[in-house]
Amino acid sequence: MIRATVFIWIAVLASSLSNVLTSRGMQAMGPLEDCRPGPLLRYGLGAVSNKWVLLGLMAGMANFMLWLIVLSWADVSWALPMNAVEYAVTAGLAAWWLKERVAVRRWLGIGLISGGVACVMGSW
Amino acid sequence: MVKARVLVVMLVAIAAAGAGNVALSKGMQAVGSLEAFDPVSLWAFFTAAVANPWVIGGILLELANYLLWLAVLSWSEVSWALPLNALEYILVALTAAVFLGERVGPVRWAGIVLIAAGVALLYGSWHNRETPSVS
Numbered sequence: 001m002i003r004a005t006v007f008i009w010i011a012v013l014a015s016s017l018s019n020v021l022t023s024r025g026m027q028a029m030g031p032l033e034d035c036r037p038g039p040l041l042r043y044g045l046g047a048v049s050n051k052w053v054l055l056g057l058m059a060g061m062a063n064f065m066l067w068l069i070v071l072s073w074a075d076v077s078w079a080l081p082m083n084a085v086e087y088a089v090t091a092g093l094a095a096w097w098l099k100e101r102v103a104v105r106r107w108l109g110i111g112l113i114s115g116g117v118a119c120v121m122g123s124w
Numbered sequence: 125m126v127k128a129r130v131l132v133v134m135l136v137a138i139a140a141a142g143a144g145n146v147a148l149s150k151g152m153q154a155v156g157s158l159e160a161f162d163p164v165s166l167w168a169f170f171t172a173a174v175a176n177p178w179v180i181g182g183i184l185l186e187l188a189n190y191l192l193w194l195a196v197l198s199w200s201e202v203s204w205a206l207p208l209n210a211l212e213y214i215l216v217a218l219t220a221a222v223f224l225g226e227r228v229g230p231v232r233w234a235g236i237v238l239i240a241a242g243v244a245l246l247y248g249s250w251h252n253r254e255t256p257s258v259s
Contacts, residue, residue: 019202019206022193022197022202023201026194026197026198027198029198030198031199032195044191044194047198048194053194091202091203091206094201095203098201098202100201100202100203100204101251102203103249105245105246105248106203106245108242108245109207109243109245109247110207110242110246111242112238112242113239113242113243113246114207115235115238115242116210116213116234116235116237116239116240116241116242117235117239118235119232119235119238120213120232120235120236120239122231122235123231123235
């Protein structure tokens with residue numbers, strides 16, 4: 001199970017990376033404000049052709065493939081609760097790379113949510 | 125962008141993803157299970173899948189979920205928005221209990237209470253980004 005555990009951690013890292021890369025891209029795009037069809041379409045096309053968003057998409061696909069490999073070795077009920085770690089890893093990466101201010105209150109919220117998700121998924 | 129409005133968009137995105145999963149699952153049940161892995165069978169399987177109206181609808185809903193998520197990330201910090209996706213577990217458990225009459229066990233209820241408490245804490249930790257764009 002060491003092999004599967006290592007791959008799960010790599011998968012969690014890939015999906016967290018995907019989150020912060022996508023977030024980085026959407027920060028560069030700036031907040032979506034004009035929702036008329038023309039500007040909305042232009043904004044959408046700009047977003048899906050942004051290099052950070054595309055890198056995020058690639059990291060997401062890597063996560064998906066790693067996850068398929070993990071599932072070929074391990075039980076879903078054993079592997080699924082590990083997904084709860086993703087929120088904390090993403091917040092850590094966002095605080096470090098995107099300079100997001102993650103205060104104690106937010107860390108506590110993330111901790112409770114991750115614990116809750118682990119309970120829900122572990123009880124499947 | 126007011127946090128309440130971002131939350132509403134997130135709930136729509138979560139609902140789209142949930143409906144998308146149901147549609148995909150319904151479509152794939154109609155397509156039938158994949159049994160042989162030679163190129164001809166695989167081709168037949170995937171062409172049947174992407175021609176199924178439920179699968180097409182499911183893919184469109186998943187796409188809508190992704191685009192809405194991009195909009196959410198343009199307004200809010202990822203460390204704030206990402207964990208809010210866990211609201212999905214609450215919605216799924218309530219839907220299963222209320223509409224499908226499924227029995228939700230004590231561990232899952234405990235998990236739901238933890239998620240709800242965490243979401244309440246996290247929701248209040250919203251603040252506007254100091255640097256609006258890091259281009």
